[in-house]
Amino acid sequence: MSTQFWNHSNSGLSNSSALNPDHSLDEVFQCMWGYPGGLHCNALFRGHNLSAHLREVHGINGTDKTRFLCQWDSCVREFNKESLVRHVEELHMRIVYSCKCGNTFSRRDTLNKHRTTCSG
Secondary structure, eight states, X not given: XXXXXXXXXXXXXXXXXXXXXXXXXXXXXXXXXXXXXXXXXXXXXXXXXXXHHHHHHHOOOSOTTOEEEOOBTTOOOEEEHHHHHHHIIIIIXXXXXXXXXXXXXXXXXHHHHHXXXXXX
């Protein structure tokens, strides 16, 4: 049995859907969190385990307002801890959240807001 996994070294600068297809939290991803010398973590994890992986393996701990640099494939953008996981899911892993009506959203909170007015 083979497992398909996604390695996204996307800097987030391209909007090409053909080159960067959308994914779900159930898929397996390869961690591209960077280390000195250009190396990456390379651990495999399910999308829904991203927060735990960042906390347990990369030490992303602290209050929601603690600042961290995103080190996913040399991104180096700075975020509050509460925003870092959302950033990695949206920009680097290209996770999408789907409504039963067929609309898709890059953020879970946007899907939840949509659902308050959707009949789907």
